[in-house]
Structures are given as C-alpha cells and as structure tokens.
Amino acid sequence: MSTAQHGNGAVRETPDRYGAFPRLTPEQLQNLTPHGERRRTTEGEVLYREGEPFREFLAILSGTVEILQDHGDREERTMALHGPGRFLGELGMLEGQAAFDTAVVREAGEILAVPVERQRTLIGRDPVLGDLILRACLGRRYLLIGLGAGFRILGSCYSQDTRRLREFAARNRLPHRWLDLERDKEAEALLRRFSVRPDETPVVLWKGDRVLRNPSNAELARLIGLPAPTAKDAQCDVVVVGAGPAGLAAAVYGASDGLTTISVDAVATGGQAGASSRIENYLGFPSGISGGELIERAVLQAHKFGARLMVPAQVNRLTPQDDAYVVTFTDGSHVRAGAVVLASGVRYRRLEVPGIERLEGISVYYAATVHEASLCEADPVAVVGGGNSAGQAALFLAQHASGVHLLVRGGDLNADMSRYLVDQVERHPKIEVLLHTEVRDVSGKDKLESLSVEDNTGGERRPLRAAALFVFIGARPRTEWLRGALALDEKGFVLTGADARAAADATRWDALGRAPLLLETSLPGVFAAGDVRSGSVKRVASATGEGAMAIRLVHEHRENAGNLVRDRTTGPERPQPEADRSPPRR
Structure with missing residues (x-):
C-alpha cells in the first residue's frame, strides 16, 4: 500500500499496483444494492476501527476514504486512499477476525453498506x-504483513515464548511486527511507556494501548478474533484433527454432506502447505497458487458449509466411548464425535548443528513466507534440502535475497524434487546449487552471518556467507498423543486399511462384519488422511483427495456398509455390490 499523496490539498487515490484494490463495476454495485443500504458519510467519520470486528462490507459510491494504521497514535500512518468503486476491508472481514487498520472518511460522499454475513453468502x-x-482481501493481507502492520510483539530473540508468539502469528498469516529487546531502541521506549518489566516480556501491543503480558496462543487468538475453542463439551458427527489440506478437505466435504463437523488445529490452518510460497503443480492452477491463498480459500469454503474451525486447540487424547470417541484437549475440554479423521500432518525436522538453536526464529527458519523473506532483503541466504519444499523456498527467496545457496546432501537434484522445479532452480541466475553439501557450523552473535559447509564426499570445509538459513530436511508425524491408542508404523505414521488390521486385534472387526476400510485405522470409525498416514503420497493434491475420501468412508462406517455387511433377512455375511453402498456423488 502506498502512502496517499496530498500535494496542494488535492486528494489522490492510491494506485492499484498490486491487484489489491480493484474497482467494482456499475453492474456489480447495482447487484449488491438490494442487499444493503446507501448511506451518506461525513468528513472525519470512522467507518471501522482497528481491533474491532467488521460489521459491514463497504463499497464507496462517492467521496474518498483513508485507511490508517495506528489511528490516533503519534505513529499514525496512511496505508491507502480509496475512491468511488473501491471497497473496504481485508481478509479479516471474510474470516470473522478483527480489523488491522482503521477507515476514516477523507471527503464526504456516499457508501453502500452490506452486512458481512449477507455479503459472505453473496460471494458464494x-x-x-x-x-x-x-483476491483483493488476500492481497491486502499480504501487503499489511509486508509493511509490519497489525499488533507488535516485544520480546527477546533468546526467549522461547517470543519465538512461540512469532511462529503463531506467522503461521496464521496475521499482520504483526516484532521488536527485539536486545537491539531495538524503540522496544525499550515502549516498555517504559507501558510500565512493563523485562521479566513480563514478551508482550503484545494492540491498538496502541492494549498490552498482553506473555499471552498464550489462545489468548492472542481471542484478541484477534480467531475461532478459538469455546465449548467445553461439544458433540458432533465428525471431528477432524488437523487443518492442513487433508483436514480442510475433510471439513469441507463433511459439512457439505450435512455432517456436523468440527475441525481443530494446534497452531494454525494450513499446515506445511500454508507456508509454501508457490504450488505450481496443483490441478486447475496453471500459473500456480500460493499455499496461503489455497488455504484461505479452503477456510472460507469450510465456513460456507457450516464447519466449525477451532484454532489453537491442541489434542492430547483419543478415547473410545460406547459407539463414539472422545477427543480431549490440553485445556481439559473435549469433543464427542461419532467418527474421527486424523489429519494432523507432519512437522519439519530440525537441523542438528551446534549453536543453531539460539538463532532459530531470528535468522534460522523452517518456513519461507512473506514474513521471513522481508527480513533478509538484499542479503544472501542458504536453503538446506533437496525436496520440493526446498526448491519452492529457493525460488521464492531468490525474489528477495541477493543470492540463494541451495545445499543438497545427495548428489542428484532429481532424486527428490519434481522435474519442473529442478528446471526452474537450475536456470535461475540467483540460485547456486551445491550438491554433496552439509552444514557443520553456524556463526554470528546476534544473528546468522555465515555457515561452515562440508563436501561429504571429500570432507573439505569452507565458509559460506549467509544472513539467513532455511531448513527443509524431511518431517516426522504429529502422532505422539496417539501412541497406545491405535496402531502406528515404526516411524510413527498411522497405519490404515489392511496394514491396520494386521497390526490390531482381528476380533475387533468381527462384530462389524467387515475389515477396515481403505483409510480406516485400527479403531473402527477413526480414519487417517494426508501426510500423517503411513504410505501416503506427500503431495497437496493427494492429501486433499484423501481428506475428501475419508468423509466418503465415514458415511460407509455410519451406515455399516463397508466391505462386508450382515444380510438383515438371512443373517449370514455377504459382499455388498459397489452400487448398493455408494452415497450420492458430489
């Protein structure tokens, strides 16, 4: 967003260089008019305020509206200026979050106000x-993130809680700015201004005067308006654990099929896909799509069909109860569901290098988003890994950094990376691929300055200048809480189908008269989808497909119409024809 220009008293609208400020056509405004009300505005009127929820979708019919950050504060700044045909708001308007800026009428005129809930229906x-x-709301969200708008996190780079809050904000794609107590003079001044002691940090500053001392992720979520858990004893048809592509697909298909659906995630919607800068081989998006945009679209779909999403909500126990399951959270609350879809995904493995822990979250990262990229402008960076995530990160970071060193342990980039990515990486003038290369040491006092890398074929070491290190070296499943509850493979991934039956008590299935369904675990009615499942294909498209398939199998479980069912007339078991047990296609 460019700063509005007011030379000689003239009001000039912010140019739409980013595609974030489109103009509604007269026909679109005419179609919206019956669903809202036309309203006159006065100069200086506040249409919505930072920190408060959006109540209305506002389209400008005449006059101009200024978008301000830190309105009323001595650091107030203009983010944009909108004229006739433009509309106000950003992603928070669509997802029920608080506003991250304030809209003030600059020149009196007229607006069209449509209640947000009605507008969401019209969009569908x-x-x-x-x-x-x-697209406009997504573009504005990423512009806000890049500009460091939103709330501020004040904390030490050495603090685990500071890292936690920063990760939560980044993973949920929330506009924010981090002020490091160790080197930022503004941070010291703010602590004095709000009478915050060093031992009370990290703190979150919101709306210029709201202070949260070392808040939990749930407290920060409530502040922003994220759908944090509220019900202590909820009940539903299906609970989905995890809100990455597999989990969101299950939530969308479950809710659209009429099942009461609750989807929960410990940190954020999106999983690893949400942190991907660009996915270019996802069907239907020939020019590619960012992970963030794909996930936000899925979240809106889930809301549209009535699925309930709860973030952050960390699960720590799965307990059979009668013919259902109880999913218990770390805060003691629980959800009872007739079926469960496990889609908790995986987490990236950390790089085991001496001294790297103190730099994690400062200049060593396990994701490459707009936030991380903005911290390493014009500096060389290094990416560790040889898979698709590493390739995507290298290409994205090459748009920001002066150069990218891609460090690959193996000797062939084609071994684990898709061919289309290999071609782009090898052709990019700012990316240097170093095969047979491993990181052995990191250097830098307050942040990363250089790496010591080793050729693993000959043992030669050399320094490599890098201001940031991005690590993508494989992943491990998020299944610690499931050990002892159901069958896992030797690496901790969830066994399903025939593998689950082989690892479980065979008598468990006798009463049902069937074997485990394709994605069913060793517990009847509990399914696994996406990366958390043993033998899954680690791709966004396959995770999405498995999430949808899991709901199809939930229907079969609910109807006891699996591989074998009891003939209610004669009693013996018989195979059921495929056509007999297929729910309507959608």
Whole structure:
C-alpha cells in the first residue's frame, strides 16, 4: 500500500499496483444494492476501527476514504486512499477476525453498506464477484504483513515464548511486527511507556494501548478474533484433527454432506502447505497458487458449509466411548464425535548443528513466507534440502535475497524434487546449487552471518556467507498423543486399511462384519488422511483427495456398509455390490 499523496490539498487515490484494490463495476454495485443500504458519510467519520470486528462490507459510491494504521497514535500512518468503486476491508472481514487498520472518511460522499454475513453468502453465489473480493482481501493481507502492520510483539530473540508468539502469528498469516529487546531502541521506549518489566516480556501491543503480558496462543487468538475453542463439551458427527489440506478437505466435504463437523488445529490452518510460497503443480492452477491463498480459500469454503474451525486447540487424547470417541484437549475440554479423521500432518525436522538453536526464529527458519523473506532483503541466504519444499523456498527467496545457496546432501537434484522445479532452480541466475553439501557450523552473535559447509564426499570445509538459513530436511508425524491408542508404523505414521488390521486385534472387526476400510485405522470409525498416514503420497493434491475420501468412508462406517455387511433377512455375511453402498456423488 502506498502512502496517499496530498500535494496542494488535492486528494489522490492510491494506485492499484498490486491487484489489491480493484474497482467494482456499475453492474456489480447495482447487484449488491438490494442487499444493503446507501448511506451518506461525513468528513472525519470512522467507518471501522482497528481491533474491532467488521460489521459491514463497504463499497464507496462517492467521496474518498483513508485507511490508517495506528489511528490516533503519534505513529499514525496512511496505508491507502480509496475512491468511488473501491471497497473496504481485508481478509479479516471474510474470516470473522478483527480489523488491522482503521477507515476514516477523507471527503464526504456516499457508501453502500452490506452486512458481512449477507455479503459472505453473496460471494458464494457469485463466483466472479467472490473471486474478485477474495483476491483483493488476500492481497491486502499480504501487503499489511509486508509493511509490519497489525499488533507488535516485544520480546527477546533468546526467549522461547517470543519465538512461540512469532511462529503463531506467522503461521496464521496475521499482520504483526516484532521488536527485539536486545537491539531495538524503540522496544525499550515502549516498555517504559507501558510500565512493563523485562521479566513480563514478551508482550503484545494492540491498538496502541492494549498490552498482553506473555499471552498464550489462545489468548492472542481471542484478541484477534480467531475461532478459538469455546465449548467445553461439544458433540458432533465428525471431528477432524488437523487443518492442513487433508483436514480442510475433510471439513469441507463433511459439512457439505450435512455432517456436523468440527475441525481443530494446534497452531494454525494450513499446515506445511500454508507456508509454501508457490504450488505450481496443483490441478486447475496453471500459473500456480500460493499455499496461503489455497488455504484461505479452503477456510472460507469450510465456513460456507457450516464447519466449525477451532484454532489453537491442541489434542492430547483419543478415547473410545460406547459407539463414539472422545477427543480431549490440553485445556481439559473435549469433543464427542461419532467418527474421527486424523489429519494432523507432519512437522519439519530440525537441523542438528551446534549453536543453531539460539538463532532459530531470528535468522534460522523452517518456513519461507512473506514474513521471513522481508527480513533478509538484499542479503544472501542458504536453503538446506533437496525436496520440493526446498526448491519452492529457493525460488521464492531468490525474489528477495541477493543470492540463494541451495545445499543438497545427495548428489542428484532429481532424486527428490519434481522435474519442473529442478528446471526452474537450475536456470535461475540467483540460485547456486551445491550438491554433496552439509552444514557443520553456524556463526554470528546476534544473528546468522555465515555457515561452515562440508563436501561429504571429500570432507573439505569452507565458509559460506549467509544472513539467513532455511531448513527443509524431511518431517516426522504429529502422532505422539496417539501412541497406545491405535496402531502406528515404526516411524510413527498411522497405519490404515489392511496394514491396520494386521497390526490390531482381528476380533475387533468381527462384530462389524467387515475389515477396515481403505483409510480406516485400527479403531473402527477413526480414519487417517494426508501426510500423517503411513504410505501416503506427500503431495497437496493427494492429501486433499484423501481428506475428501475419508468423509466418503465415514458415511460407509455410519451406515455399516463397508466391505462386508450382515444380510438383515438371512443373517449370514455377504459382499455388498459397489452400487448398493455408494452415497450420492458430489
């Protein structure tokens, strides 16, 4: 967002260089008019305020509206200026979050105000308008993130809680700015201003005067308006654990099929896909799509069909109870469900290098998003890994850094990376691929300055200048809480189908008259989808497909219409024809 220009008293609208400020056509405004009300505005009127939820979708018919950050504070700044045809708001408007800026009428005129809930319904009915608004809202969110708008996190780079809050904000794609107590003079001044002691940090500053001392992730979520858990004893048809591509697909298909669906995640919607800068081989997006945009679209779909998403909500126990399951959270609350879909995904493995822990979250990262990229502008960086995640990160970071060193332990980039990515990486003038290379040491006092890398074929070491290190070296499943509850393989991934039956008590299935369904675990009615499942294909498209398939199998479980069912007339078991047990296609 560019700063509005007011030379000689003239008001000039912010140019739309980023595709974030489209103009509604007269026909679109005319179609929206019956669903809202036309309202006159006065100069200086506040249309919505930072920190408060959006109540209305506002389109400008005449006059101008200024978008401000830190309104009323001595650090107030103009983010954009909108004129006739433009609309206000960003992603928070669509997802029920608080506003991250304030809209003030600069020149009196007229607006069209449509209640937000009604606008969300209209977006679902009009794909052209819906796509226009969604893309604009996403673009504005990423511009806010890049500008460091939103709330501020004050904390030491050496603090585990500071890292926790920063990760939570980044993973949830929340506009924020981090002020390091160790080297930022502004941070010291703010601590004095708000009478915060060093031992009370980290703190979150919101709306210029709201202070949260070392808040939990749930407290920060409530502040921003994220859908944190509220019910102590919820009940539903299906609970989905994990909100990455597999989990969100299960939530969308479950809710659209009429099942009461609750989806929970310990940190954020999106999983690893949400941190991907660009996915270019996902069906239907020939020019690619960012992981963030794909996930936000899925979140809106889930809301549209009535799925309930809860973040952060960390699960720590799965308990059979009668013919259902109880999913218990770390805060003691629980959800009872007739079926469960496990889609908790995986977490990246950490790089085991002496001294690296003190730099994690400062200049060593396990994701490459807009936030991390903005911290290493014009500096060389290094990426460790040889898979698709590493390739995507290298290409994305090459748009920001002066150069990218891609460090690959093996000797062939084609071994684990898709061919289309290999071609782009090898052709990019700012990416240097170093095969047979491993990191042995890191150097830097307050942040990373250089690496010591070793050729693992000959043992030669050399220094490599890098201001940031991005690590993508494989992953391990998030299944610690499932040990003892159901069958896992030797690496901790969830066994399903025939593998689950082989590892479980065979008599468990006798009463059902069937074997485990394709994605069913060693517990009847509990399914696994996506990366957490043993033998899964680690791709966004396959995870999405498995999430949808899991709901199809939930229906079969609920109807006891699996591989074998009891003939209610004669009693013996018989195979059921495929056509007899297929729910309607969607």
